[in-house]
Amino acid sequence: MIEIENPFGKIATLEQALAFFKEEMTVMFGGFGGVGSPPNLIEGILAKEIKNLTLIGNDTGFPNIGIGKLVSQGRAKKVIASHIGSNPIAGKLMNQGVLEVEFSPQGTLVERIRAGGMGLGAILTDVGLDNTSVTKGKQQMELNGRSYLVETALTAEVSIVYAEKADPYGNLVYDKSARNTNPLVAMAGDFTIAEVKEIVPLGGLDPEEIVTPGIFVDMVILSNGVNWKWVWEEN
Amino acid sequence: MIEIENPFGKIATLEQALAFFKEEMTVMFGGFGGVGSPPNLIEGILAKEIKNLTLIGNDTGFPNIGIGKLVSQGRAKKVIASHIGSNPIAGKLMNQGVLEVEFSPQGTLVERIRAGGMGLGAILTDVGLDNTSVTKGKQQMELNGRSYLVETALTAEVSIVYAEKADPYGNLVYDKSARNTNPLVAMAGDFTIAEVKEIVPLGGLDPEEIVTPGIFVDMVILSNGVNWKWVWEEN
């Protein structure tokens, strides 16, 4: 194994990363149905018994996959997501009134996350304009004779993402569909922690193929890999 | 040379591409100071003597570089850009009242182009809010106690971009800083034509490194390369 230099001080241990998490925090997470969610960070937050989190991400995974673990063990007080369908426990907690859920259409949700990451205030879209469950409580405006919904930007105190490779500057590349929301979530965190399968030396990534520039990544930790069984492995 | 199959019918000749251009058209172009602008398409539009164009892009290049050729030969009636400083002829035409110029802050301009490409109506930003030359004629709105400018999306009847490689589906990869505005402009065209240095067979591009998915590209033509001298070559 090559000894990796750490000139930017971004490479850290899981313990150092976990020091950033505390109760009542807003945490944004990468992943789509658990694919591309950072397993060790989620397990670590779970083990630290951090409660009352506000979680922002595409969905609530499956009960024992991805962010689903935190949700189904009651660690979140609020979730902002596009669906919770694959995690029945999330629905149960919502119906019991112990979990607040804010839904956005999926495309709108990821644009809101991107807007936060890009320093914008909001985006205007007409998706959901014909649906009171989407329009409720939101500003609308006219533009060239057409109506739009104002969908506000989302940021988080900490973002957690999963990537295939990082270099010491925090440049990230992803693997196949595990990219999904990760590049967006990486930009939207006030402090972004990337859990990665491999750390390569500076210059070890092709500058053309870097998807998330390291400027958006504050900390990099090496992953032990996924510690759950996928749904399709259980069948 | 490998014979490239054309199963999607997207690979075409310069002549076929030029058939899409006509007077009074809105054309969006990729490039930044001429770097990454499609030379043959620009030359072809020039040769076809198409006039009264509305051109949308980062800047007006240099008098004889990039889109600058069209501007300095009076083919545009309007330009939407972030600056025209490197093309003194553009400034002269503007002062003479024969060229209308709409300026946006550069970061706002590219977000407007991206918003068009992503099917959004507008983005909200606070950049330029303290500047009447930016706020003039634009809607403003309050969001969580802060003010924002509503910056409307931009699209074009035709977008022209330059890329390093394409496959027959129109998937594009760019070369170094010639990427610049091209991926955004490619998405914002109602019809997008990519001029590329090389066409590779389907499957010849790594799916991880594709920057512009071919879904946004309607036509691909092979480039003869840059036909101008760069500013730094003239010194």
Added chain:
Amino acid sequence: MASELDIRNLMAKRAAREIVGGMVVNLGIGIPSLVPNHLPETTKVMFHAENGILGMGPSPGSGLEDGNLCNAGGYPVTIVPGASYCDSVTAFGMIRRGRIDVSILGSLQVSRQGDLANWIIPGKKVPGMGGAMDLASKAKKLIVLMSHTDKKGNPKILEQCTLPLTATRCVDMIITDKAVFEIKNCELVLMEYFSTTSVSRITAQTACRFSVSEDLKVIEV
């Protein structure tokens, strides 16, 4: 009588006829996922997934699954030559920009004018809309594949949906286990029906008026 799977495949096969080479197609879960099996191999279609794949291929063989290559439902897929990966925001930009030629979804109800209700059963299932609203309102052509009636025999094609809507006036075609309808200018038109049923039985099982195409066809089962 045709088995359940046969009927589902008949519906998928009929939907496949709406797809021509070069199209970008997004498939929902359930019956829509059977559609690719009914496309000729020569038809080059780019299947789109909301998580960020353009150019999905068939499921991998058992043991060849890749946990990092899954569709929007979380199940393993493969890719075809010309495929690309992107982030989810670009995947939805493709939808919102109108670059999806055909979206094929399941549904709970569809109204005569093409309103879609497929995301929520109040008091029972509140799973969130996911990408359904984006797809329903922005795909160039929206095809609904669903059973003609629910498990209790209640019609799912109605004058007005009773369930909360996903999106209004978005459905272009309905393919059920009984018939094929088109919705043109907010008018429901019966185009085809399966030889296992009849126009009068379809009328009885449909809770709104519809017109019958002059070119009405029977699909032999």
Added chain:
Amino acid sequence: MASELDIRNLMAKRAAREIVGGMVVNLGIGIPSLVPNHLPETTKVMFHAENGILGMGPSPGSGLEDGNLCNAGGYPVTIVPGASYCDSVTAFGMIRRGRIDVSILGSLQVSRQGDLANWIIPGKKVPGMGGAMDLASKAKKLIVLMSHTDKKGNPKILEQCTLPLTATRCVDMIITDKAVFEIKNCELVLMEYFSTTSVSRITAQTACRFSVSEDLKVIEV
């Protein structure tokens, strides 16, 4: 007396002292472009370009230029290990999100409260704002490098800018050929001056009041 180039390098050298390892820095054209020459080789800085480069290195040698690897001004550059390319919208997202630690720009005028006027001379030059407004309003620290007076000897540091503003209350530090000012809580403070001048001469060449730091330093030339 120091040559024009010597003075420009002195200014650039002073600006370089504001940069520490790990920072992301955006440099404007003109004197700011000299700053990298004055950084220790051990200081790892990521230079940012608006067109879409993070991690620019020095200019290539003559004949080694690459027309596809240029800075935002259109001139050839190189890259350092750890560099990445992105599109311009991401490059400006970095700026807008507040991820640029230091932006060093030239200017026509700066007001006592830190207003910046560097993009337009009405009736003469209307080049457009380019990225100046984004950078001025969003960089964590904005340093202006400019001559203390214009070619006619008129002060460029003023009570109020007479030229149209680029952005308001954004300048944190002004480095001229005479002195170094900081602007803290909208107050202009003289921190340092070059040994070729004096506080009284600086006062005469500055068209607004300023306070003098208790820790005032002289930079030997």
